[in-house]
Amino acid sequence: MRKRSVNLRGHATSVSLEDAYWAELKRMASAEGITVTALIGRIDEARGEENLSSRLRLAVLDDLRTRVARLEAERAERGPA
Template sequence: MSPEDGPPPGSLPEGGLLKRSLVIAGHRTSVSLEAAFWEALRRLALARGLSVQALVGRIDAERGEQNLSSAIRVFVLRAVWPGERAEHTVEQHSAGGLSDECSPPSSSRGSPQARTRDP
């Protein structure tokens, strides 16, 4: 997939699940993601100088017991989460693992009740 195959910068495709076949660690596997996640993953891979397949291979190596599609979605969300650095890499996730929950961003948005739990 070349950079020209995607939608114009600033827009994300709409659509349901798209299933794609990849070879990861020598094994052929299928991954189902929404079109917007495929596009975001493609852009993240491009920014890192990797193919989508290579980036997914790194995510796969770090995911532990987490479902691969879920691990990819979490990786994409962490890469674009407010307060996270855009140059975030898979290796930076390895200390906490991809299955750790994301912390909410430290901003003034959202109600205090949404950010705290009752005892």
């Protein structure tokens, strides 16, 4: 686990996440054409009182679940191989 500093709304905030989560956050941001900081800022604004590191992990999980569901739907549309 690595602690990283991000600047959110003009304040430095420390976030501790495993490298795999950071890699997924980078992929998510790239897919949306935004910076990782912008993505984290958007997640931060919507999290309420939840811990930021925990919310980031859940955002990655939600994104992966959505991608898997989309792939499964595409596979179902194509029918049996």
